[in-house]
Amino acid sequence: MLATFGLPQPERRIGLTAHDFTQTFAASEVVLTRSVRVEGTPTVPSRWLLRLENLLGKAKAQTLHDNGAKWAYWQTLLDAANDKFDIEPPAPCPPVSARPRKLSVTQVETWMRDPYGVYARHILKLRALDDLDANPGAADYGTFIHDALDAFLQKFGRAVPEDAYEQLLKIGQDAAAEYLNRPGVRAFWWPRFERIAAWFVETERARRRDIKSIASEVLGDHVIDAPAGPFRLIAKADRVDTLTDGTLAIIDYKTGAPPSAKEVAAGFAPQLPLEAVIAEAGDFEGLHKARVSALDYWRLTGGDPAGERKSAGKEIESLVQATRDGLQNLIHRFDFEDTPYEARPHPQHAPRYSDYEHLARVKEWSAITGGEE
DSSP states (O other): OTTTTTOOOHHHHHHHHHHHHHHHHTSSSOOOOOOSEETTEEOOOOHHHHHHHHHHOTTTSOOOGGGHHHHHHHHHHHHOOSSOOOOOOOOOOOOGGGSOSEEEHHHHHHHHHOHHHHIIIIISOOOOOOOTTOOOOHHHHHHHHHHHHHHHHHHSSSOOOTTHHHHHHHHHHHHTTTTTTSHHHHHHHHHHHHHHHHHHHHHHHHHGGGEEEEEEEEEEEEEEOOTTSOEEEEEEEEEEEEETTSOEEEEEEESSOOOOHHHHHHTSSOHHHHHHHHHHTTOBTTOOOOOEEEEEEEEEOSSSSSEEEEESOSOHHHHHHHHHHHHHHHHHHHTSTTSOOOSOSSGGGOOSOOTTTTTTTHHHHHHHHOOOO
16 A cells, blocks of 8 residues: 555664664764653663673673763753843733723623733734634533524423423424534434433423413623723523512523632622623613512433532622622723733633633743742
């Protein structure tokens, strides 16, 4: 086959290697080295080296064990820099006129965890390009789940039919049509969705008696007064239920791990509390102003268990008020030009993933400052 394609035979490479070694080994002084340890584990010299040593004889093959310090020092010089200088984390201070006056609730979380990400996206207007012909990933899986549940609620928002499970599977097939022709996706995604569908239908039947109406994928737009002018907070809530007691329950679907209640209380996962701020102001489309009595994450993994309900916090009223005040203070602080858009000011709360990590040169300055976990 190699000959058919006009490629050289493996034996030719072996012969060339032997020729190169012979030519080099004929020099007046030759140094042969090997790794004594690999990742801390002692190594054994190859049979070829042992045979060569025996062939040359102990008298002619001088080892370097007695003078190893010199060689080790030379090796360190290979990676030594001529000059050393400190690299500080980026902290740009753009003019207030260039700073965003509108952010989504998810971008506010980025604002809290990594202001530089907001700077790169909303001020520099940088966007990451999708990989060409990329395989479906976690984001596509999450979109598929959200689309299927939204379509189900749009169709059966008032009552759960007897064949709800079969109906949800049919809706799921339509939502995932562009992905299910891939064997890997069908093998891994679809069985998980079947389990999610069963859990979702069972949960819906148990909850519907306490629900007056359901709004799915509902848009919100809330305006906040600030020193530099009005600031708009926008959102698309996965689901807002109007309960029979007149209060609202806001639900966010998570196909990954939801944030902990501790992160929510600290303000580093403000999505649901911010949606509550919008809801209590009456700024969700089609919804009346009402008190929010529940903020829940529905973790939909399709594993064991297939789904799980998790509250974002117990004291909803105080949590929403603290989030409202925190957002007001955050906007106020960044409405002054001397407030920088720092990269990861709180390393322990840094985002799990960022499209702009390489632009912020995180690995360069964190190695010096110890700013990363």
